[in-house]
Amino acid sequence: MSNRVAIAGVGMSKFGELWDKNLRDITLEAGMYTIFDAGVPGSDIDGMVIGNMSAGRFTGQEHLGAQAVDLSGLGDIPAYSVEAACASGGAAVRHAYMSIKSGEHDVMLVLGSEKMSDVNQTEAMNTISVASDWEWEGMFGATFPALYAFMARRHMMEYGTTEEHLALPTVKNHANAVHNEFAQFQRAVPIEVVMKSALLADPLRVLHSSPVTDGAAGLVICREDLVKKYTDAPIYIESSEQRTDTLALHDRKSITTFNSVVSSTKSALKGAGLELKDIDVLELHDSFSIGEIMLTEDVGIAKKGEGGKALEEGITEIGGKFPVNTSGGLKARGHPIGATGVAQIVELVLQLRGDADKRQVDGAEKGLAVNLGGTGATSIVHIVGR
Amino acid sequence: MAEQGVAQVWRRIRSMYRIEGNKCVTCDTHFFPPRPVCPECRRKGNLENYTFKGLGSIYTFSIVRQAPDDFKRQMPYVIAQIELDEGTRLTAQIVNIDPEDVEIGMRVRACFRKIKEFGHGGIIVYGYKFEPTMKVTGHE
């Protein structure tokens, strides 16, 4: 018997600034959609994992695992909470993947959630900053956008990346999100608007940055031999990899490449027995547009320094050779921190099942997601296939 | 919040006031802040305290135009990664220069400044910022 891990169903809440909903509402909403989509009886679920970065600071509530199991009416099954900053969602998927692989669990609910809009802007900025090295970066005035601005300025100097290039991920991802009813921004943004938006931390602008978002997403995953009971269209997690880099950006030899992404992607492709050319659709962590440019290079779609050019040539658009962020990405789907890594897998599953409506990549069979924590101190890569 | 505690700042003042770090004698690498273990040599490493000279050049920088309350009064301010002459990088503000004149590669030296106040009536954090070196003072 093979011991692959299967995805039986997916779901997510609407992403956005959801003033009328609290953390438990959105978590439960995603959980319910997911369980209905999977067609799994609640009594078959023997474990639950939730990814969340900072509910304690954003909402005052911790112990989210117990809360989610309690609300979902899943009885007394084990509930695990995992945290890896902006990669908390990916970490939750990987935790569940390993739990099934090991034989400890058979059918698990994986959730990711974050409620960010209940705190003021300062508290939100401080909370996001603790994903980097708070004592030696944030304390000295390096905001999270400033750290990505450090990368952008070096990338521009070392490789000639331009302000136009920096705007392209935003334009593409907003265009994709028009067709995603769960996205925070279902509207296109012209390049001139991106390039004239207010500066956050030079050279990065407001429209290069993912927004403050509330939202949750979920998966039901299980042993391969059980999945046929639940669905005729199972998707499989072909591989799951995770790598670590220095917490502080200034401790890295180069800040124009994410070593953690390069190595986790290589291992994930090897583990799945695939090459990059076999991948049909990707979700890459575009918390800032320079991030998508660097990831386009680090996963191997473009040579180092040519990520901006790849965007210019349309290689990463729907219809291009390697469509990236068909969901709208973090920029336009929204970035509820702990939910993002799960929502990336939700999008890939919809694409592989052929359920992605007007943003469908024709005949997609394999998908790859990169979920980053902090400024790349954590990279989690999943490859899914049908 | 925890990070507003006096002890959290106090226990780091040697690093924050004097740029004290350490160096691994085995592989001749300097660390700032001091590392408990040399990540290259691990148990073969031999760590010694080291006070950085405070001279270096700008590796990358940004001008911060949206900041948390603690830094609002200083906006817009320049934050940079400085590559110290010993080869180690750190993150600090650049002062005594028009933000628009800052460039990658510019020579800078450490100066002692107020970093921030933790809210109204909160403790004041002091530490290093960097300023352009000026030939007239004999530094380079």
Ligand SMILES: [Zn+2]
């Ligand atoms: Zn050493």
